[in-house]
Amino acid sequence: MYxxxxxxxxxxxxxxxxxxxxxxKITFEFKKFSDGDTIYSHGEKCNHFAILTKGRIAxxxxxxxxxxxxxxxxxxxxxxxxxxxxxxxxTYERKYTxxxxxxxxxxxxxxxxxxxxxxxxxxxxxxxxxxxxAQKTSxxxxxxxxxxxxxxxxxxxAMRCESQxxxxxxxxxxERLAAIICETRLNISKALNNMQDAGxxxxxxxxxxxxxxxxxxxxxxxxxxxx
Numbered sequence: 001m002y003x004x005x006x007x008x009x010x011x012x013x014x015x016x017x018x019x020x021x022x023x024x025k026i027t028f029e030f031k032k033f034s035d036g037d038t039i040y041s042h043g044e045k046c047n048h049f050a051i052l053t054k055g056r057i058a059x060x061x062x063x064x065x066x067x068x069x070x071x072x073x074x075x076x077x078x079x080x081x082x083x084x085x086x087x088x089x090x091t092y093e094r095k096y097t098x099x100x101x102x103x104x105x106x107x108x109x110x111x112x113x114x115x116x117x118x119x120x121x122x123x124x125x126x127x128x129x130x131x132x133x134a135q136k137t138s139x140x141x142x143x144x145x146x147x148x149x150x151x152x153x154x155x156x157x158a159m160r161c162e163s164q165x166x167x168x169x170x171x172x173x174x175e176r177l178a179a180i181i182c183e184t185r186l187n188i189s190k191a192l193n194n195m196q197d198a199g200x201x202x203x204x205x206x207x208x209x210x211x212x213x214x215x216x217x218x219x220x221x222x223x224x225x226x227x
Contacts, residue, residue, distance in 0.1 A: 004053045004077040005105075009129055013121040022119075026111040033098035039080075040096045046084040048106040052076045055102025059162050061094045068172035070160050073099060083130050085109050094162065149191040151220045152181050158213060170208040195219075 005011050005019055030053075033039055039057060040050070054076050062069040081092055116122045146155050156177075157170055178188045192208065195201045200216040202209040210216055 005051065007077045008051065008079055010079060010082070010122065010125050012125060014119060018119060022115050026107060026115055028105060028107045028111075031104045031106060033102050033104070035098055035100050037098045038095065039098060039104065040092045042093065042095045043091050046081060046090050046092050047109050049082055049085065049109065049112060050080040051105045051107075052078040052080065053103050053105050056099040057102055058097045058099055059094050060097070061160065067176050068170065070157065071169040071171075072161055072163060073167040074163055075166070076102070080104075082126070083133055085112075086130075146220065146224060148220065148224055149181065149183055149187055150195055151224055152183075153177070153188070153191060153195075154213075154216055154220050156180060157210070158217065161213065164217070165214045166212065168210040168213050170210075171206060172208070173206060
């Protein structure tokens with residue numbers, strides 16, 4: 001458990017003794033889930049600092065108009081939406097489901113103030129990570145959009161993911177993706193088939209499966225640099 005916690009950026013710089021001392025003082029709970037169990041639902045109140053310590057989960061988010069959805073696979077260790085504990089909306093943005101058996105360590109939000117923030121390194125890490133997410137959202141508005149259709153498709157998907165690594169499943173109709181990217185359906189189809197031929201995604205009826213988003217992004221960057 002301690003090794004998993006120390007792998008998370010929130011605890012980097014803290015010693016095992018520091019974390020042990022905190023966990024000895026607070027109430028925390030281990031929760032085990034079986035394959036297919038819902039861990040948290042979209043819109044559910046976020047009252048805990050929840051850390052996936054073992055296993056894998058699916059993280060799903062649906063567009064407000066319901067026309068497409070993205071599901072990611074996330075491995076332990078992973079902190080589930082710690083930023084959703086604060087601010088105007090303190091509910092989960094996504095739905096989280098167990099893939100196989102997994103274990104969560106949950107800590108009540110109040111203990112972040114009473115114990116964890118006594119350690120400056122944790123406070124700095126936490127503020128830096130939340131600030132980074134806010135800055136990333138702000139910068140994304142002004143960032144240069146990739147020139148190729150493949151790059152624009154990848155950019156559209158990446159900007160809506162919780163993690164830039166791992167497997168992603170996008171449920172979307174070709175016509176809808178074409179409208180979002182401002183391209184013809186034919187050009188979108190050609191671009192997706194090019195990426196499929198390169199081995200970086202798989203096309204199914206109404207679904208795009210990307211085995212490793214980070215590899216797709218590297219491939220697209222290399223292809224655009226050739227032009």
